[in-house]
Amino acid sequence: MAPLVPSHEVLENRRIVNINPETVSNIPSTDFPGHWPGESHEWSLEKFRNGFQVEFHQNKQFDASFSLIGLDAAIANAFRRIVMAEVPSLAIETVYIHNNTSVIQDEVLAQRLGLIPFKGSVDGLNWMRWHTKSSDDDPSSGSSLSDYNTVVLRLDVECTKNPNASPDEEDPRKLYKNAHVYAKDIVFHPVGRQEEYFSGEGTFQPVNPDILIAKLRPGQKIEMEMHCFKGIGADHAKFSPVATATYRLMPDIKILRPIIGEDAKKFAKCFPKGVIALEPITTEEAAQSNTEYHGHAGELKAVVRDPFNDTVSRECLRHEEFQGKVRLGRLRDHFIFNIESTGQYNSDHLFLESVKVLKLKCARWKRGLTDLMR
Known part of the structure; x- marks a missing residue:
């Protein structure tokens, strides 16, 4: 029996999720997404190429908006989850506090430092390797600190009185020196080949230099060393390279x-x-x-x-x-993505990084399937 060939009108109606006053209808209930009984839905690369489209709506350094048309929801959501959880970045993981006489407790201060987003050369990030922590049972099992797995930062700030301040001055930022400690006070200390990869505009630094870390008064001091490691958002949100990564379906409005x-x-x-x-x-x-x-x-x-x-x-x-007189709906295969970068990557590059990660996953799965067939 020859497979059924649906009309163009039927195919277009299948793309639309109907928005009713109280409900949502025309949701696929087939065993496999995009497949209907009695019809041929075999996948082909040529068919995918003809139907897939990418449209850019906004392309800024920290904010990008684009559409992926002709994809299944599972693939679109895979890209979204990979961008949030599996594209690596560098963040402060270990803090060695030598002196902290501020009013902020050591644990709170370390947590604030860990959430500061940093940026640096993408080539340097790709050159960096993963740092493996040692286990409690075997302290020597982890990676040793090296230039290719650890970035060293230091924060040494002491608050003193400003001798040039006016006697009637009330603003602590003018009355004292280093009354406010900002992210720009964190100093990067390159070691080994880090000077080659993190230099010039690609030096390792906070994305926003004006992030407030602490407030000090005369006699208070913060002295510490921080180690940044490479990680992914699946381990901790501080490693996620995006602030938001969302998509929505393209609205469809028909005036009947x-x-x-x-x-x-x-x-x-x-x-x-x-x-x-x-x-x-x-x-x-x-x-x-x-x-x-x-x-x-x-x-x-x-x-x-x-x-x-x-x-x-x-x-x-x-x-x-x-x-x-009107029918509302959404196109089920038209995904409008909005990606907001934290600064390590340009927003439009983040999606390309997610594609690379998915390709590596597919390659590993293919190798594993090949080994299984032997």
Whole structure:
């Protein structure tokens, strides 16, 4: 029996998840995503190439927005999870406190330092190797400290009175020296080949130099050494290279029947600005007797301009005058990604790093399958 060939209209309807006033419908209930009984859905590289698209919406250093079209939700979510949890970065892991007379406890201070995001040369990050901690049973089982697995930082700050301050000065930042300790006070001490990889603009430093670490007063001092190791977000959130990594489905708005006049203005207010536009009804449209535009030449009608900015609030479904005139949905294979980098990588590079990680996972799985078949 030859496989069924669905029509173009059926295929388009399958892409849409219907948004109803109280429910969501047209959710796939097939055994395998994107497969329907009696039809041929064999995967082919050529078919994937023809259907897959990437569209960039915003590309800034710390914030990127782009669309992946033609993917299954499982693959899109795999990229999101890899970006958050498996793309490596460097963060403070060990803190050696030699002197801390500030009001902040040692444990709290160490925790604050560990959450400061750092940046450096990506080549240097790729050159760095993993540092293995020693176990409690065997202290000598871990990695020894070296230039290729440990970055050394130091923080030595002491608060003193400012002899040049005005007698009536009340601002502690002017009254004292080093009254506020910032991330910019952390000093990088390169060792070995780190001078080659972390130099110039690619030197190892805090992403934001104005992060407040502590407040001091005369006589108080902080003196410590910190070791940064390479890690991934799956071990601790401080190693995650992103602040946020999310996606949403592309909204789909279909006006089934004309919305004219005051109803059109009200309809436009149900959506974020720019989603719905108001256009005058043309003479040709008004001349057609078999449409609801007949006799309404010059009046305003509602048209969908940019569904990308819609938040799918369902506000229009609350009003009786729009019942049966609009259908809301989302395209199940159109994923709008938003990635906000913490600074180690440019935001658009993060997704490419997730692709590399997934390729390595596939290669390991393929080798393991080959070994299993032997």
